[in-house]
Amino acid sequence: MSIKLNRLSKSFGPGKGIFDLSLEVREGEVFGYLGPNGAGKSTTIRHLMGFMKPSGGSASIRRLDCWSQSAEIQQFVGYLPGEIAFVEGLNGSEMLDLLGGMRKMRSTAKRKQLIDRFQFDVKTPIKKMSKGMKQKVGIVAAFMHDPDILILDEPTSGLDPLMQSEFIRLILEEKARGKTIFMSSHLFEEIERTCDTVGIIKDGRLAAIENIHSLQSSRQKMFAITVKSQDDVLQLQQSGLRIIAVQEFIVTVEVQGNYEALVQALARCGIANIDIRQQSLEEMFMDYYDRGMAK
Amino acid sequence: MISLPLFKASMKKTLKLLLGFSLVMVFYLLITAYMYDPSGESDPFSALPEGMREALGLLDGPQTIEGFLSTGFYGVTFLVFMAIFCLIVANQLMASLVDRGSMAYLLATPVSRGRVARTQAAVLLVSLLVIAIVLTAAGLLGISQVTGGAEVDVSVFIQVNLIAFLLFFVVSGYAFLSSSVFNESKQAISASGGLTLFMYLCGIAANSSSELSWLKNLSLFSVFQPMSIVQGDTPVGLLAAILAVTGAALYAVSFAAFRRRDLPL
CATH class of the missing domain: 3.40.50.300 (P-loop containing nucleotide triphosphate hydrolases)
Known part of the structure; x- marks a missing residue:
């Protein structure tokens, strides 16, 4: 050691x-x-x-x-x-x-x-x-x-x-x-x-x-996706992703490890922009613990 | 025992102050000697009021060149310069490194805390020794030149300088102790500077009034009476031994304290 x-x-x-x-x-x-x-x-x-x-x-x-x-x-x-x-x-x-x-x-x-x-x-x-x-x-x-x-x-x-x-x-x-x-x-x-x-x-x-790998996958990321039409917004809402907020054509999605589902859903939409906001250390920590309790 | 590379670096940093203080003190020593008048008629301190002369310990009128220098140089100027030198250098060798955080780098090498402290102490002691040697040499070689032939009693002059050096071995010892135990320069210099000033003022108060003469027992500086050494009234060997032991003890305590304490690095 x-x-x-x-x-x-x-x-x-x-x-x-x-x-x-x-x-x-x-x-x-x-x-x-x-x-x-x-x-x-x-x-x-x-x-x-x-x-x-x-x-x-x-x-x-x-x-x-x-x-x-x-x-x-x-x-x-x-x-x-x-x-x-x-x-x-x-x-x-x-x-x-x-x-x-x-x-x-x-x-x-x-x-x-x-x-x-x-x-x-x-x-x-x-x-x-x-x-x-x-x-x-x-x-x-x-x-x-x-x-x-x-x-x-x-x-x-x-x-x-x-x-x-x-x-x-x-x-x-x-x-x-x-x-x-x-x-x-x-x-x-x-x-x-x-x-x-x-x-x-x-x-x-x-x-x-x-x-490190289990921490990485437990880390949530927020994707602020700007789509091109109202149909795209509906499309995303029905895709089963966790939608945090919708503001006109900007859909904020919370992703935690399930990147494939996100990519598949996005492939069906018109995309104007994607912003990523990472969870801060503090938020990640709180989140990690909340889930630890839930288990 | 010590780390030579650190010794060199710290010595280099102390060198400017060492040179500056040595030069100024040699200058003062020789200027004071220049004012010496063997006839004793033109005592430069006679212009001072009687009370002030007493307070500063200038009471015994100068007779010999050694006596003249005892009051004119070793009594005040020398003490003040040496005390300031000890306080500044002791502070920058330890407390300032901890305060600024650069001690972290020194202790991140295989040189132990004890060895770092001993090395820095060696820098302070070597500096004091250099000043003592330079002053003694300048005195022995220069005084007869500037006074136009006054004979310096070599033995007496060396005794005065020996006790002076050992006195500041003790002063540097408590300054180094203070520098080793405090986390901030400000605290370290307040403690050692405060003690020095307190003792010095006690000495002055003790001289200025017979009712306050007990105060001299509170001042380390009272043991250094150059006039009494000149007159042969001081047991030089015994005093030297006591000062040497006290100084060594203060340094030993500093090393132990620095090894054991938490450092905010």
């Missing part, structure tokens, strides 16, 4: 903190840690990094305790903090030199390769860096020593869409090389392309641990 939380708890006053978190991440697994802002994602990660001492339970990485043996753990872990703050007065390259030096790294091959890949000028003073650029330096710092385990706190925040895709490609490559990745996010889209398993945290408690 690569990463293990055993009833991990940390209290910051009544109702605040994380409570009784238990989960396991296998070697080679990509684990997405999903939850709204303030749910306790970063607090969990701070325990994995040994920045905080649990008030109850424990966190371990490869059987080493995250609090008492954190320095040993860092040998094979790469970490990307949620907030990027470098040492004042250094530029990107000096910062990477410092961290590489503290790791006693001899090879800079991977570092060069990452810098080329994310295309930024490492000589820029940190004060003059944009948020995205700092994020890139942070990514290089997390990956440059080719760690077996990666702990990434909201890794794509601040990156433009092009670089986000580049980052996802990087994650997929590392995954293919057998790396274990623990990655937090408040956006489902960010992790659905990379993760095997998703843990959902809400108000400091682990609400669900699910295979």
